[in-house]
Amino acid sequence: MEVTNTTKTIYKKRFWAGVLLAQFLLFYAFSKSETMIDFFERFFELQKKIHQLLFSWIPFSFGDLTYILLGIFLLYCVILCFKKKSRPKALLKILITINIFYFIYQIVWGMLYFQTPILKKLSSQKEPEIAKAKTLALLYLEKCKNTRASVREDRNGIFIITDLKSIQSEILRQQGQLPKYISNKEAPQINTFKPSLFKSVMNFTGILGYYNPFTAEAQYNAELPHTMIPFTSAHESSHQLGFAKEQEANFVGYLIGINAKNLDLKYSTEYFTLKSLLRFIVEEDPAFVKSVLNQYSPAMKRDRLYERSFTFRHQGWLDDFFRFTNNLFLKSNQQEGAVTYSYFIDLLLNYEK
Structure with a gap:
């Protein structure tokens, strides 16, 4: 009887391993089909409002709780793998779990990395020019100076956010004001911004925020310097709209924040833009x-x-470690590496023509 059960478990493992391989091949084929990419874009538009409504009312990050429970479950399975008797079933559970989460991830999010790049929607698609970047850097320097003079600061003279909820409301409002030739995506106007439960760990990873594709929540690190929080929130809200690529989310976050009436959001966006331009210029002209x-x-x-x-x-x-793994993840989804800002600069310079 025990031999029979062991044989069944082996067959089940082979089956789920085969399913996982089939999924890899299937979604790879989908990524090469414009028809399928269009289908997944339309599907995201249909499901995202429902997705956000399901979890927006929960006062904490339900997605983070899901990750914690998943991590505990997988760790338990890994521990069982060290015991010969329980190893086959533990490996089977891991395989089934990976299959389920991989399938859900690709259906609700993964295929969006292959949608039409924003750059192709802009009338001009020139290579970024250092001279133009310098002109914009000086422009945003003056913008930052002016806006910074109108925001609040703490007793040490550091910029401080006074009303995070108003920033989030402004981001949602600005989502509906995006240029139609860049975004025809629906803005559900649902507040699902959540402080991450992993904020203490995030401080040491370089991760400012992240979008949870399983719950449509926009997580941010509440312990970041306040200069970073508003724009990080705008960036993650761009993922909620359906912009998967990191630098495209930066650009849409820029469009959301640059015209904001909320001065905290405006300053954070202008400051991010200025820093990005300077990072782009520094290799060519460090003196500037x-x-x-x-x-x-x-x-x-x-x-x-x-x-x-x-x-x-x-x-x-x-x-x-996280910089290395994030770099691999970005490149696996047809994106530039984690430390590269050139695509955002491409978009910015083509938009600010």
């Missing part, structure tokens, strides 16, 4: 970047120093 940094207002210099001290305090092997 140094000159711009010297022209920061005293308040902006305090914000920059605080950001740098936050990053320095949380550097370590965990940051390097």
